[in-house]
Amino acid sequence: MPNKNIPYKTYLDEKELPTQWYNLRADMINKPAPLLNPATLEPMKAEELEEVFCKELVQQELDDTTRFFDIPEEILKFYKMYRPSPLVRAYFLEEKLGTPAKIYYKFEGNNTSGSHKLNSSIAQAYYAKKQGLKGVTTETGAGQWGTALSMACSYFDLDCKVYMVKVSYEQKPFRREVMRTYGASVTPSPSMDTEIGKKINAEHPGTTGSLGCAISEAVEVAVKNDGYRYVLGSVLNQVLLHQSVIGLETKAALDKLGEKADIIIGCAGGGSNLGGLIAPFMGEKLKGEADYQIIAVEPQSCPSLTRGKYAYDFCDTGAICPLAKMYTLGSDYIPAPNHAGGLRYHGMSSTLSQLYDDGLMEARTATQLDVFAAAEEFARVEGILPAPESSHAIKVAIDEALKCKETGEEKTIVFGLTGTGYFDMVAYEKFHDGEMENYLPSDEEIAKSLSKLPKVD
C-alpha cells in the first residue's frame, strides 16, 4: 500500500456535496455549435425547443455563459439518497498489476438504477414537475436510463412512458420489471402507438428496433400529448451539466486527499458520464490552471470520435429532432449488436465533440473481448461486477497502469466506473462460453452512412 493515509474509499460528508452544477461551456473558448432547426437550418429558439423539452431545461441547454447553476433543494435532497458516491482507491487492482501507478475510480453504480443516469433523471423530472406537467416520455436501450427516469418520476409522482428498443425489451425482462416496480409504462419500440413506429414496422417487418427509432417515438408521443415533454439521458448540454456532479465530487475528494490526477478516463457513448466526470478538470485545463491527459474510450464497433466526422447530423432515425453538430457515424449507422448498449449511439455530445476537435482530449477504441477480459479481471480483484460500458474505461486504465509499470512512472489515474453489470449477465455468459466476437466496421460501411449526412453549410 503506497500511502497508508489514503483510505480504500473516500466519501465526502453530506455537507461537502456540491450545491451547484458546473457548466463547462462557460469556460470553453470555442463553444459547442448550436442545435439547428432541421427545416430552416437556423439555430433552434427557446420557444421551439420548449415544445419538446421542459422550459428550464431549455434554458440550461442554451446557456453557454453561466458558469454555475444552483442545484435546487429538492434535487439535493434526492441526491443524498445515493450520493456522495465513493472515490475508490483501487489498491487491489494496483497490487494485481504490480504497477507503481495510483488508480482511483469514481463508482456511480451504488444505486438501484445501477448507474450515473440518476444524476440527470432526477433533475429532469424535477423541472417537469415544477412546470406542472403530467409526465415525460423517453427511450431506453440497455435500460439504465429508463430505470433511472422511472425512479425519478416515481419520486415526483409523474407519469413515465418509456420506449424500450425491442431487442432489449425481449432480452432484458428484468430491467423492464425494475421500471414497472417504479410505476413506469414500458413499450417495446417500434410500437404501433405512433406514426413513426407504424411506418418503421411497415417498412421493416420484424425489426428489433434501434435507439434512434425509440427516440423518434418518444418525441412524437411527448409532442402529441398535453402535459408531456420528452427527456433524454445523454448527448445534450443539460445532461452534461447535471452530470458535472460526478466530476465535482471526484475533484473535491482528490483535493481532500491531496492527490492530483494525471490521467482521466471515461467510457463515451453519448458523453453523459465522460462529460460529467471531466468537467472541473477540463475547466482548469481550459483556464491553464492545470493539465490533464483526458481519454474517451469507445467501442471498436461504434467509433464516433475515432472514425466519425465532425458535422451536423440528425439525432434520431425519424429525423424529427433538431440537428446537432457532433462527431457522428451518420444517423443511419447501425452498430453491431455489441453488449454495451449504452455506448451504441451514432453521435457524440456537441460539447465533447468540440473539445475533442480542439485537441483537448484523446479518444481510443477498445474491442469487446478486451473489454470483457478487463471487466472480469477487475471484478475478481475489486469485488465489483462492472457494466460493459464502464469496462471500456477499465480496459484503458489497465493499459495506462501497465505502461507505468514499464516506465516506472507513478502516475495518478482516475477513471469513471459508471455502473454495475448485474443486468448484463447474458453478455458475461457469452464471454465465458467463448461465444463473444469482436466487430470492426469497414471503411465502406462508415463511408456509406456518412454519405447520408444532411447538407448544412
Place this chain on the structure above:
Amino acid sequence: MPNKNIPYKTYLDEKELPTQWYNLRADMINKPAPLLNPATLEPMKAEELEEVFCKELVQQELDDTTRFFDIPEEILKFYKMYRPSPLVRAYFLEEKLGTPAKIYYKFEGNNTSGSHKLNSSIAQAYYAKKQGLKGVTTETGAGQWGTALSMACSYFDLDCKVYMVKVSYEQKPFRREVMRTYGASVTPSPSMDTEIGKKINAEHPGTTGSLGCAISEAVEVAVKNDGYRYVLGSVLNQVLLHQSVIGLETKAALDKLGEKADIIIGCAGGGSNLGGLIAPFMGEKLKGEADYQIIAVEPQSCPSLTRGKYAYDFCDTGAICPLAKMYTLGSDYIPAPNHAGGLRYHGMSSTLSQLYDDGLMEARTATQLDVFAAAEEFARVEGILPAPESSHAIKVAIDEALKCKETGEEKTIVFGLTGTGYFDMVAYEKFHDGEMENYLPSDEEIAKSLSKLPKVD
C-alpha cells in the same frame, strides 16, 4: 426532517471499523446446545468436526467463552473493499408514512454478492487458505451465499464447488453466471456426482432439489476429496460470529450519532443476518446494560420460530451433518416455493433459538404478498430495490412505524436491509402481474414433518 444534524447516510471511517468479532455466546447465561454426533448422540468433538470444517472455524464454532476474536489483517483488508456499509436514516420512508418514529437501516447490499453473506464467506475462505486447502464446497439456494463464496475464493485463489438447488439453477441463470465470473464451478443439485445425489434422483425422478439435499451433496464432496472442506453460510455459530461485524458497525454508528435503538428488526432464515445485527445489542441486554425490543421476521410459509419445535434435528436431508438443537419444522419440511430463497430453511440457528426460547427476542411471520407490497413501497421512496428476504424486515419496520403514528411515540427503529433484489425480478414480475400467492402451512403438515424428528433424550 426531525433532526437536521443526522445525515441520510452514516459511514464510519475506515479507522473506526471493528477489528474484532463479538462472540455473543460468551455473554449468554444459557449457552446454545452443542452439536451432536448423529451416530453416538454425544457432543461433536473438534477432531470430528475437522473432517468437514476448517480447523480454526471449528474452534470458533465450539468456543462459547471467548468474548472477542481478532479479525485477521487479510480479512480486514478485504472488508475495506466494501465496508463500512452505510447506516441509512430512512427520512423518505418516515415522510411517506407520516410517522414520528425514527427509522434506520443498515444496508448490506452494496457489494457484488448483493448481500451480507460476504462478511462470513471471506472469513471462511481465509481460514481454508491458511490451512493449505485446495478448495471448499458449499450449497446455495437463492444464490447469494454461493456468489459471496465465489468472490472470496477468487480473492484467495481457492477452488470453489457450489451445489445449487436445481430449481434456482434453472430459474436464476444470472446468479450462476456471476459465480462463474468469479471462477466457481456450479452444479445443479441433486446431481449424479455424489452418492446422495444419485440416491435422491433415483427415489424422486425429476426432483428440482432442496437446500437440505444440496448441503448433503456438498458435504459428501468435501469429505471425499483431499484438500477440501465444507463451508456453510448460515445457522452455525461461526457464521454469526463473523456477521457480528454488521451489529458492531451499526452500534458504533448509532453511538456516533447519539442515537439509541428501541426496536431492532431482522429477517430470519438460518439466522446469519439477524444474529449478526443484534449481537452487540443483545449483549447489552444480557448484561442488563440496556433494553431493546428485538424482532425476528420469518415467512408465513416457513415459520420455524413461530410454529416449529425446539428440539434436536438434522441439518440436512441426507442426515450426514451433526444434529443441532434448534427451532425446527423438521428436516423433511418442504417450504412452499416462496420467493425468499434465503429464508427457506427448516431450522433456526442454535444461538438464536436459545435466545428466543429464553424470551429475549420475539418472532413474527409475514405473508409473501405483504412482503412484496412493503418492498415496492420501500423501493419507491428509498430508491433501493430490496431483496425479498430483506423485505420481511421492511414489512415489520413499517408496521412498527405505523403503530408509533397511532400512539405518537418517537421510537427509534433499526432494521437490517440485508441485500438487493436485482436477481429476483421474476418474483417482482409475478407480484406486478397478480400471480403471486400466500401460503399458510396447515397444522397437520407441520405436525407430520415434526413427527420424524430424531429421538434425542
